[in-house]
Amino acid sequence: MKIIGKIDKGTEQIRICLHEWKAQVYCDIRLWYLKGNEYHPGIKGLRFNAELLPELRSALEEAERMIEAGEEVGDSREMGESQG
Numbered sequence: 786m787k788i789i790g791k792i793d794k795g796t797e798q799i800r801i802c803l804h805e806w807k808a809q810v811y812c813d814i815r816l817w818y819l820k821g822n823e824y825h826p827g828i829k830g831l832r833f834n835a836e837l838l839p840e841l842r843s844a845l846e847e848a849e850r851m852i853e854a855g856e857e858v859g860d861s862r863e864m865g866e867s868q869g
Contacts, residue, residue, distance in 0.1 A: 786803070787803050796819040797818050798817045
């Protein structure tokens with residue numbers, strides 16, 4: 786596993802990692818928690834085939850654009866609805 790980035794959130798970190806499993810490269814974005822003096826991976830996170838990174842990057846850039854433009858983004862009750 787290779788740690789690509791860390792975002793500190795007090796006693797937690799969001800870690801972006803790459804790792805290989807069964808000849809496939811995966812990206813893992815996971816919340817790690819501090820226990821004692823060490824960080825440990827939590828269950829909250831997302832693991833996906835690294836081939837999807839361009840699509841994820843595009844979606845994140847669109848989210849950033851919407852936030853910067855002040856567009857209405859809705860609330861979490863709408864998350865289960867189709868966003869065609």
